[in-house]
Amino acid sequence: MLKSIGKRVLQTLVVLFCVSLLIFILLRIIPGDAITTMMGEHANAETIERLTKEMNLDKPFYVQFASYLRDICTGNFGSSYTLNKPVTELISAAFPNTVMLAVFAALIAWVIGMVCGIIAAVRKDGILDRLFMGFSLLGVSIPVFMVAMLLQYLVGYRLHWVDISGVKNWTGFILPAIALGWNSAGSIARLTRSTLVEVLQEDYIDTAKAKGLGQGAVLLLHALRNAMLPVITMMALQISSLLSGAVITETIFSINGVGRLAVDAITSRDIPLLQGTVLFTTVIVIVGNLIADCLYTVLDPRIRKGA
Amino acid sequence: MTKRMRTANLLLACALTVGTLGVGMSAAAEEGSDKVLDFAMNDDLSTMDVMNTTADYMVPMNVFDRLFEIKVLEDGSTEIVNSLCTDYTVSEDGLTYTFTLREGVTFSNGEAFTAEDVEYTFMHLLSPESINADIALRVAGAEAYMAGEADTVSGITVDGDSQITITLTAPHAGFIAELTAPAMSIIDKTTVEAAENFGIDLEETVGTGPYVVTEWVNNDHVTLTRNENYWGELPSVETAIMHIIPDASTQNLMFQNGELDILDLDYQDASIVASTYQTQYAEQLVSRSRLALTYMSMNANDEFMSDPVVRQAIQMSIDRQAILDSVFNGNGHLENGIIPAGVIGHNDNGTEITYDPEAAKQLLADAGYKDGDITFELAMDSSSSSNTQMVYQIVQQQLAAVGITAEIKTYDQSSWLDTRKSGEMDSFIGTWTMDYNDPANIMDTFFGSVENTVLRSDNYKDTEIIERVAAASAIVDDEERYAEYQALEEKIIHEDFSWVPLYALNHFYAISEDVESYSPHWAGYSDFYIKDVVMK
């Protein structure tokens, strides 16, 4: 057990190292740098040259990378070139928004996904099956920015229920969470449906039916409980991907989240900020996968027994 | 039923079957009379220190003062007025300026404003990491100071608390105009010297201006509060909140929903401005004729555009009026030179470029070019507005009509700038908005040195003309200087055909019903002086 955890941690470190190296290499290859972007329309060859020296961008890339790794090991993620603030400060300001959005979105995804999935499974191959599966898939079938804009227009502008953008309080998360959550609902619905269909065909359901329990009770008591395992695993995976930021939703609703931070960092060639945000989200995704695996092991009696 | 409501309902029907929505349009209802101004910007600031930015001027413009400011007159023309400087004299040779400073002015943290602060402002701009040193570098001894070879700037002499003398390396007639630029915002020596993070830390970022920054949440908002101890007339707006709203459609909807008091229509599609704002919000529309020039650049190093005939043909084959009329609903005017209308020294009687595709075709045919021979890249910044993207596509079609193939190629902003600054961009459409009202600003930027022609990717070849452009700013007599600039612009545009001047657009803003009046930036920047807004 300890050995496998150790192996896992080691693998994670390798992945983080590679991700970090990848960013460095990629940002070397893309044309443009932070200084060019900072200078904008204004240009001045001397200034560009002076700043390149000043920011150590003239050093060979392995020197820059080594000094970056050294800094990380001492907990120093550097300062953003463009926002002139420590990367850790920027991420810790943006992350709570991302968490709120992810949690709300996950809740919505689960509600839509499971309700649709259950109904579809019970009415397998019927009209309701197609209808509810279609509905759950709708959110992922239209570009998310269209869903977001339609919600803004209908709920924010026509109905006046919530603000159109920004997050003055928790209500500001409702619309972006619907846009984002609906987007993830389809896969949960599909998984719920297929596992439930399979479980419903198994023998013990017949046994339960034979015992005289009503159909609804059978569902609730047995099938659902047994079908939940893969769904829960998937939820853990989804939460971790939601936590790594949703650029488009964050942009439309003007939410200061991790995704927007990362995209801005690429656009402005802000190496420290991009390194920081990507490493951060990578850790989140890896931890999320780890939790999903653990959940699977803990919840599935067959695996627990070592089968 | 208005047109907007009809299309709105059509949208409803198309989008979702929501049924009947009993909620009508609500009037813009801002909360009462507390004089809070909400407005939007599409990007966050990077800093409030002008040394580190050439674009994020909204906060510096309002938090700091300059020695001089530009005032817009009734007829739309501009004049330079005193601000922190009350009087100045220039020596006969145009080299030495003596400024008398306003007394009794304090920074918002109580520090007194003195001549030493002005000296320090120059020194700060000349820090090694500065990206905004151009103007300060005109001062004698500035280069030595910047290179670390001197402890002070030899051309600056402080004479008591309220007098300062500045000597330039060469006469520069536009110097006073340059001092109105946001880059020349006066900072406090005592505070900045002690500061750890000037321009980022709100406590440390103090100015003598009418507003103080009281809150800055990255990618969310910046709050500016009125400086109650401001030396000048107290402005009307008590609190101004700059919301960072990256998406233009969201800004549009927010304004219509009453969540914004000023909407910068530059970010909006021109057809929306025409269909919605020029009709339903006609009463709430504010416009400023921009001191700017939109141009198409042609790289003289390009295989085909190195030929003046090709450049001339391109000039003649772009129907600028059609672009202005169709994309921008005619809200602007054509430009035929380099120095745009409204800038001092603009030539009202310059040669006009005429749209004549047939003549262009003939020119090309006479020079031996066949249909499709000429191809080049028309480079576009991917962050361009929908308006600009339309202009690119129309220009491409118009060039195709005379047999020239211009391939639109999109670059992300950073790559675009990088390629352009390397001097290797074939062609692009750009806009230059004046930093200060003097022809030197635009002439020097584009044609003032060989280096600049590379950075702008035009690679203008006539070094004699380049030298004359560089020398022109030293001509002390204004009339003589303008005449020289006009002659140069005639040569560059109408004899060498080095550029296609296109047009200058009006800058529109919509204001909410809570705003009594608003005067946009004199040159048409998106940044504005909050003191120019009067709330009801």
Place this chain on the structure above:
Amino acid sequence: MPKKSNPLQDDFRTEMAAEREALAAQLGESDTFGDKMRRLASDNKLAVFSGILIVIFILMAVFAPLLTPYDFDEMDLMARLAPPSAKHLLGTDELGRDVLTRLLYGARVSLAVGVIPTVFSMLIGVVLGMVSGYVGGMTDAVIMRLADVVLSFPSLLLAMVIMYTLGDGITSIFIALAITNWASVARVVRSETLSLRETEYVEAARSMGVKDMVIIFRHILPNCIPSLIVLFTLNVPSAILSESSLSFLGIGVQLPKSSWGLMVNMGRTYLYNAPWLSLVPSAAIMLVVLAFNFLGDGLRDVLDPHLKNS
């Protein structure tokens, strides 16, 4: 490879066939591919309908020039943002171009963006996944860490970086999407390979000295195909949507060409005064994405009841 006549191997092949039949029976897959398709046609009308819809879209894309009198970049500046009419069935866009025409030409790009990078990502994923699962050891570790890197790197960011590096254009999109999508395919194929490698007939083949390549291509790959078909139908719509996300970020197809994603993104500016501009291509994307999803679900039901988690 020249065909060797090796009596031993021929013998072995019949043995293999028997083994495989046994395995198939054990998995409940006693019917042939044709049987499965017939079952799909009779049980799942929606999947069949979806398949037909996809074919219609493909035909529309292929025959676009025959279906419309306009060119995709033919502007009419006098008729900008015109609502649907007899002349322009779906109205005109911000430059007076016929929306229907751009939709048809856009279908070419969007369907290509759905299919081509998906094919490439699957090729990469299949090769790396099979090598990883079959060879194991260090090779496996390296390939899987590589997959981890790609999977944990936010995919939109990775695509952006690739697009910024290569410049805009449809080839860049193909490359960007192929690079970001291969990893999940590799994982699925690797786990299938692992479980197939453990089966008796593969072990028997190995012990008899059959070449690894032969085992991989004859015995492992064919068994992965059902999962691959299902993965394909699910990855195509996600690639189409990725293209629209890239368009939102201002990168992707080069103007004045059109794609559905680009049309939606350009059109969303006019959502409140010319809604057809964004709603029409949105609807097209929605139909295709739903069709692929329903077809994929249907195929999964008949082909591969064990693949549920993708």
